[in-house]
Amino acid sequence: MKNFKYLLAGIFFGILLVKTQVISWFRIQEMFQFTSFHMYGVIGTAVVTGIISVQLIKRFNIRTLAGEPIVIAPKQFSRGQIYGGLIFGTGWAITGACPGPLFAQIGSGFTVVAVTLLSAIAGTWIYGAGRSLK
């Protein structure tokens, strides 16, 4: 069960998503209506923590638990980041969830979000079908 540790990491992350309330539809509306600092605070702190962590990993050549060197693939630019980004942002404000929070909303008892998740899978599939035809 080499993947069991990722289940545990997911449990840790799921608890964080609920306790920071970033899965809340209300918090998302506040963020996009600029009426609360909460979401900006959470995401901003997470990004700063991530930047410092990645810098430390690079500076001190920190390795994985198995002793492999850590490699992070660079992100390639494509216009999809603009068009897809705008489309996802539109959906984010409607559902109050990005993909991670979809799973967390279901887990916290809003079981109907399973329908939203299925529709998101369908969206990914339609995108994949379009890409495959090219």
Added chain:
Amino acid sequence: MQLLRFLQQPWHWSAGGFLIGLTVPLLLILGNKTFGISSSLRHICAACFPAGLSFFKYDWKKEAWNLFFVAGILIGAFIATTLLHDPKDIQVAAATQARLATYGVRDFGALLPPEIFSWNNLFNWKGLVFFIIGGFLVGFGTRYAGGCTSGHSIMGLSNLQWPSLVATICFMAGGIFSANVILPLLFKWLHT
């Protein structure tokens, strides 16, 4: 018990944000995994409905860790809601409460408004908008953008990737437009 009560309190945004940020080095150190959640939707397609499409023709089993991670998110959210639940209502900003009330959203007692996110709405226009269309835009948009809030806004920005900054700006622009222009129109239409 003391610890449980401590964890049950509402968390400060800086504490939560710090721990979310630590997920980035945690996954890297656990096994060279780059944090990203929307890929799980692609792996589900590849595993369940590949339909011979080249976009889904890859060895998804190699990426199975991602599916374990999202299963964990579901379990973790359940634990947080049952064991670490804060009995107090979430404090929604007054200005947003006032605005949402004009849309007919008045119950601020849970993380999501029960007026929208209930099974009763599955087969009406609300369900079509908030579950079907909303979900579709999230799944289609994140794959088109090559990542979501976790893959671009947290992982990509952590690694100082400018394409991720472009993506994040577009996520925000789309969300701001949607929350302030599209949603008011949708609610108006739903209530007529």
